[in-house]
Amino acid sequence: MNLLELQDFLDEKVEFYNTPDFIESDPVQIPHLFSLKEDIEIAGFLSAIIAWGNRKMILKNSHKMIHLMGNAPYDFVMSHTETDLERLEFFVHRTFNGQDFISFIRCLKNIYQNHNGLESVYAKNQEIGTMQKSIHEFKKIFFEIPHQYRTQKHISDPLNNSAAKRINMFLRWMVRQDNKGVDLGIWKSISPSSLSCPLDVHSGNVARKLGLLTRNQNDAKAVAELDSKLREFDPIDPVKYDFALFGLGVFERF
Template identity: 70%
Template sequence: MNLNDLKEFLDEKVLLYNAPAFIVDDPIQIPHLYTLKEDIEIAGYLSATIAWGNRKMIIKNAKRMMELMGNSPYDFVMEHKQDHLDNLDSFVHRTFNGVDFATFIKGLKHIYTNHNGLESVFANTSAPMQERISNFKRLFFEIEHPTRSEKHISDPMKGSAAKRINMYLRWMVRNDNNGVDLGIWNTISTADLSCPLDVHSGNVARKLGILKRKQNDAKALAELDNVLRQMDPIDPVKYDFALFGLGAIEKF
């Protein structure tokens, strides 16, 4: 299959999966619960942070996170007291526990208080997006924190594909009027985004011959990005819908 044929095939899959029905079984439904920009940002970020494993469990636990914050994420982040953080102790999603949850609340408050919010951290530079993600991690953990929590933010500059943050950025930046991605950040171009590379998108990309590298790491992401940008230099990350849908839903 040549690149033009492949583009036509994947474009059809994008149209199929980049539709409101996608939201029902995807953690992107969590930030869709809110209307305030900061609530959307924080709900999306925390949901994306725990987005590995079974999708039903991700959604269940992300909803639990919101409940523990009184369904007002921004107010909770900015106004919390220690006893509020103590109430998070019971939370667990795989290796992300209550200690990590409390640390992330503190980290988010630091970002909003000292770095003008989540959007600003990613937008306030002309560096490649994967470098911006690495810088975000550095800023996030300027607070005092347990070392264990650092593993829950990937660093592309240390070889990670950073699937969850790249997915989060897709949620926040893309606005194609299809009702799936929220598109509330207009200071970042979709051209700067990278595909959230996971087991589904990686396996499909290899079967289609657009990814050769066997590991799902930063080098594989760069390889995949190169091909996706040839197919659509303005919105390459839209192909995440096609690759994920083919893998997770169609078992391609």
């Protein structure tokens, strides 16, 4: 395929997968449970953080997290007592355990009390055309209060050459305006043009087969390479192609 044919092919796949049916099997369903902005972004953030491994287990444990917070994430973050936190102690999703969960709740409270919320932190540190420095700065602010050192591994840093797949996915959910009912687009202070594709093993393999990616590792350098190609197709909404790459990899075994 030449570039024009490739773009047409990917555009068709975006139209096919970027529909409400996508929500049924994806953790984006978790923030869709809520209408309050703060509930949406906290539920989205926490479910994105544990979005690795078996998809059914991701969904099961994401719903469990919400249930443990009394189905009111923002109220729980801001009003919890030490006794409330005790019921989080036995939560486990792969290497993310109850102590990590408790640390995240405390860090989120600090973000909302002292930094005007998640959107404000990400928007304040953004650069034109990229969110990579913003993610780096967010991690520093998120962990500025006392916490277990091991918990830091659950937020990746692209300036340490991580693909930061889960954070890029969370940002897609919050920022992208898709008008299709999948991405929520509640953050207006960040441009969708600055987003990066959530690169994982599936989207990476498809991108390589299509000639969009030459780098073998799924790291920050690969994200930058893929971003540059996808921006050629659509500089305004480049991460819409995540639907095509992910759908081709997971659902079509491309």
